[in-house]
Amino acid sequence: MVNLARASRRRDIREDLVPRPEGGRQVGPAYSSRLIEFVSGRWRPEIAARRAESLRRAIACLKRLTRAA
Amino acid sequence: MNERNGTLRFSSVGLRNWKNFATCEVVMANRVFLVGPNASGKSNLLDVFRFLRDLASPGGGFKEAVRRRGGVSAIRCLAAKRYPNIELRVVVDPAEGSPSWEYELGFNQDPQRRARIIKERVVRGDRTLLERPNDDDAQDPDRLTQTHLEQVNVNRSFRELASFFESIRYLHIVPQLVREPDRSVGRPNDPFGGDFLEQIAKTQERTRIARLNRIREALRVAVPQLNEIELWRDDRGTPHLRGKYEHWRPQGAWQTEEQFSDGTLRLMGLLWVAMESGGPLLLEEPELSLHSEIVRFLPQMFARVQRRTGRQIILSTHSPDLLRDEGIGLDEVLLLRPGREGTEVNPASSFQDIRDLLQGGMTLAEAVIPKTRPERAEQLTLFADS
Numbered sequence: 001m002v003n004l005a006r007a008s009r010r011r012d013i014r015e016d017l018v019p020r021p022e023g024g025r026q027v028g029p030a031y032s033s034r035l036i037e038f039v040s041g042r043w044r045p046e047i048a049a050r051r052a053e054s055l056r057r058a059i060a061c062l063k064r065l066t067r068a069a
Numbered sequence: 070m071n072e073r074n075g076t077l078r079f080s081s082v083g084l085r086n087w088k089n090f091a092t093c094e095v096v097m098a099n100r101v102f103l104v105g106p107n108a109s110g111k112s113n114l115l116d117v118f119r120f121l122r123d124l125a126s127p128g129g130g131f132k133e134a135v136r137r138r139g140g141v142s143a144i145r146c147l148a149a150k151r152y153p154n155i156e157l158r159v160v161v162d163p164a165e166g167s168p169s170w171e172y173e174l175g176f177n178q179d180p181q182r183r184a185r186i187i188k189e190r191v192v193r194g195d196r197t198l199l200e201r202p203n204d205d206d207a208q209d210p211d212r213l214t215q216t217h218l219e220q221v222n223v224n225r226s227f228r229e230l231a232s233f234f235e236s237i238r239y240l241h242i243v244p245q246l247v248r249e250p251d252r253s254v255g256r257p258n259d260p261f262g263g264d265f266l267e268q269i270a271k272t273q274e275r276t277r278i279a280r281l282n283r284i285r286e287a288l289r290v291a292v293p294q295l296n297e298i299e300l301w302r303d304d305r306g307t308p309h310l311r312g313k314y315e316h317w318r319p320q321g322a323w324q325t326e327e328q329f330s331d332g333t334l335r336l337m338g339l340l341w342v343a344m345e346s347g348g349p350l351l352l353e354e355p356e357l358s359l360h361s362e363i364v365r366f367l368p369q370m371f372a373r374v375q376r377r378t379g380r381q382i383i384l385s386t387h388s389p390d391l392l393r394d395e396g397i398g399l400d401e402v403l404l405l406r407p408g409r410e411g412t413e414v415n416p417a418s419s420f421q422d423i424r425d426l427l428q429g430g431m432t433l434a435e436a437v438i439p440k441t442r443p444e445r446a447e448q449l450t451l452f453a454d455s
Contacts, residue, residue: 015376022098023398024418024427029100029372031396 002027076379077161077233079349080169085156086149088113091411098401100371103385105405105441110412111385115351117157118237125234130219132184141178148411153177154187161233168194170230174216186213191227198226236348242338244331262338266326269300269341270308284340291363292333296321331358343374352384361390368394392434399423404440
């Protein structure tokens, strides 16, 4: 994810998600809040699942679990 | 964007005999977290910047700044020995390109215990703009009771630096003072929030409404029942903040700041200053009275605010929740550890064990807080027994 952000043309995305080398961390300063924003606002898991087999299985698994509960 | 490019920030601070610090030299990131046990000097380190602000502010100046702190002997480090002068040196960097500023001040007191400047220097890039004491000071020693920084008629070549110092803002909101502003009347820019409502009232209406709306949006996470926030004046014209709470009554109910919880008020104060652009923002324990789940997101909120305003944020904290954030750089955390020769200040990045613990999957809080734990804290439990 960080590498995707690194290639972004938008400076705000790069600055929020990509860690500064001097900081010694794996993610940037506003990484989790950006992801929360993305996941809750824009992300469409069903469409993403068409391209990601593991996500498709995870969703199917969760659906089974909720049916069982 | 222009606003951001024009922003200056502190990039390093060097101290000698300043309060807890016998000697220290620290590099400052754009966001700084000061962590250390009680009385290790977190507030005293913030006070360096408040001192600079006092020097350059109207109604301030060198004499007044020293007086407010109880005189030279109250400022001087107890560990000061042969070398008695108090010295501070700061480097201030413009956002990009232009040369950095350097300001240095050394002072002491004369036999009558009056504060005296021993040296004052202003450098920009490789040009020295001021070097004192100079010939004028030699002819008239009384000049050494004032810095050139505070004098408009001589600071022209470095006024940008003076205005930068003046733009520093310290905030430590005490909810009781926001609710009862009478106690701090006559103190504009009161760091404890005494004039918080007045400042909101003074803000241009459009800006104010926009900001209050954004605060309401942000507060939705913490106080979901809060529907609306507005400024409201009572019969005497005194400004109040009031909020409309969703309620069992269909219209909801209005409450003023007097009924807001401590946490809600402090959070509103934090969010309000976060939206202001300006000089470095000094925050004293922003986590106070806030729920841990809110505290966790403060570092991210500050990071995003900074991206917009470019404003430097320097804060002190005791909160493991705040330090749990994964985006806090190790160079942004300054550890204060008291020792016999005064307090030492080091960035978390300088400790190999902290780096190792993080590599091993621990959080920054887990790695850093044990280093700041007061020795024998368990003794407190014996407090009432003797």
